[in-house]
Amino acid sequence: MHRIPIPSRLWYENKEWELTLLDRWEVQNLNPPGFEKPAIGPQQIRGKIDQPIQGPTLEDLARGKKQAVIVFDDMTRPTPVKEVAPHVVATLHRAGMRKDQIRFIWGLGAHGAYDMINARKKLGEEIVENYPVYNHDPFQNTVRVGRTPTGVELWFNREFMSCDLKIAIGCITPHVHVGFGGGAKLILPGLAGIESINQFHNQLHRDPKRTGLGNFENNIMRAECDAAGDAAGLNFKIDCLVNRRGEITNLYAGPFKATHQAGAEEGKEHYGIPHSAGYDLAVCNAYAKANESAIALLFALTLLKPKEGVAVLISDAPEGQTPHYVMRAWGSDYGGRHFNPRPKGFVNLLMKKLIVLAPYPDRTGLDLICNVDDAIMVKTWPEVLAILEKDFPGSAKVAVVQDGTMMYMKKKDA
Structure with a gap:
């Protein structure tokens, strides 16, 4: 197994936990240099x-x-x-x-x-x-x-x-x-x-x-x-x-x-990483802005094979997604002035499958991303891995994004 630690729950116990990924997959850990810098006193x-x-x-x-x-x-x-x-x-x-x-x-x-x-x-x-x-x-x-x-x-x-x-x-x-x-x-x-x-x-x-x-x-x-x-x-x-x-x-x-x-x-x-693309699977963690997890999924989209890739969004925010009076839903089919309701099937225009790992799931937290029924919602990493093992029985190119809410990809020629 590949074993990659990721950060979690900044405003709670602020811990790291370990992702396990199959040996048969080619796994890249995308981790900007600044993430490893020591704190100043x-x-x-x-x-x-x-x-x-x-x-x-x-x-x-x-x-x-x-x-x-x-x-x-x-x-x-x-x-x-x-x-x-x-x-x-x-x-x-x-x-x-x-x-x-x-x-x-x-x-x-x-x-x-x-x-x-x-x-x-x-x-x-x-x-x-x-x-x-x-x-x-x-x-x-x-x-x-x-x-x-x-x-x-x-x-x-x-x-x-x-x-x-x-x-x-x-x-x-x-x-x-x-x-x-x-x-x-x-x-x-x-x-x-x-x-x-x-x-x-x-x-x-x-x-x-x-x-x-x-x-x-x-x-x-x-x-x-x-x-x-x-x-x-x-x-x-x-x-x-x-x-x-x-x-x-x-x-x-x-x-x-x-x-x-x-x-x-x-x-x-x-916060920058070299340009990278063409992944079959992107596991995108939301840490610094876990309560704005949609940002991390945007990052995943830049990595995946268009319409063919699978994204896993790790959204470990016990408080849920932050209310936004301009961008988010405030009712069944309406919201702030810039809210854009997502029809069923929207996810499949972008990727093959979206899996959301949310230990505290709810029915409104994905309103910036998709119709909630377009995503597979699970609470634990073993549940995610069981799905991925079936989806990728052979080799796969996999990206692990340490924190898609405070990373960005440099241009190809940078």
């Missing part, structure tokens, strides 16, 4: 925050300010904010700010709200117990600040806009729209009103060739985020790169455009 994190790659230090920015806000990414992103936030608030206190002048806001965009169980996982006990932590509500309490150059109307979180020091903590990972997440994406869509978020996603149709995983330069969606960050007045950004265990391996602090550019440049190698 608290002193290195603090040093990088204290010494931004451009512009003034956070302490200098904070001096004389009346109110500070720290927006942070949600549970669909792997950023261990609790490793960063204590250094940020310590810096604000050194600059003379009191606890009652500092608050945190989830940068949810169109995702659902979170409770304090999740806040403790993300921020740590100390932050939750000492500073207010608010959800972002895209449907009300937003302030209009203008438009982007392409006409996207900008409404932003009222609490965020009321502060004169605006800080954001997030991560750099490949993103299907903006090329690489990071920068001011925590502002648009992170803190935007629902109409702004809808208009932002409309940009996908303007020039699809200028969007996509790893497609960072001249990306039209990133340009919208940049314009939004300027309009909102984002003062200081911290962008982290992470490994296969969700640990910070590097971070960039300073002006958001500079951190995004530097992080994406490193991210191209950190």
Whole structure:
């Protein structure tokens, strides 16, 4: 048997478990170099925050300010904010700010709200117990600040806009729209009103060739985020790169455009794998964004023989897939403005078979991918292997994707 460990359950026990695959199959373990990098420690994190790659230090920015806000990414992103936030608030206190002048806001965009169980996982006990932590509500309490150059109307979180020091903590990972997440994406869509978020996603149709995983330069969606960050007045950004265990391996602090550019440049190698295709079977794990597992299946499609391949999606998210007010279903045949219901048989237009390994399955979690009855749902790896043994009685070319939610494939000539 081939034995390949994969990461699982980032926000729970954060463990690895072992895939077993038959010896008769040709198996390739697709694992970007950045996944194996070691974590940096608290002193290195603090040093990088204290010494931004451009512009003034956070302490200098904070001096004389009346109110500070720290927006942070949600549970669909792997950023261990609790490793960063204590250094940020310590810096604000050194600059003379009191606890009652500092608050945190989830940068949810169109995702659902979170409770304090999740806040403790993300921020740590100390932050939750000492500073207010608010959800972002895209449907009300937003302030209009203008438009982007392409006409996207900008409404932003009222609490965020009321502060004169605006800080954001997030991560750099490949993103299907903006090329690489990071920068001011925590502002648009992170803190935007629902109409702004809808208009932002409309940009996908303007020039699809200028969007996509790893497609960072001249990306039209990133340009919208940049314009939004300027309009909102984002003062200081911290962008982290992470490994296969969700640990910070590097971070960039300073002006958001500079951190995004530097992080994406490193991210191209950190998260990238050489071009590869023509697989009979792709086993695609969803780890960092297990609650947005559809991203991993998109990655599998780039690997498989068109219409002939079999995909296994590992979606181990006890909480299920994150609610999305723009993209997901909100009823039997309707949803957010960009929801696209999938008819029965849609999967077979793309691949021969889809197997979903979900220890906690439900009937709505595949709405971004397919009709639920088009997939074979199982709860354990032995069940998957029993199906695959029958489907591939001889040799097969197999790809194991360590985490299809934060990887991207380089171009053929790269």
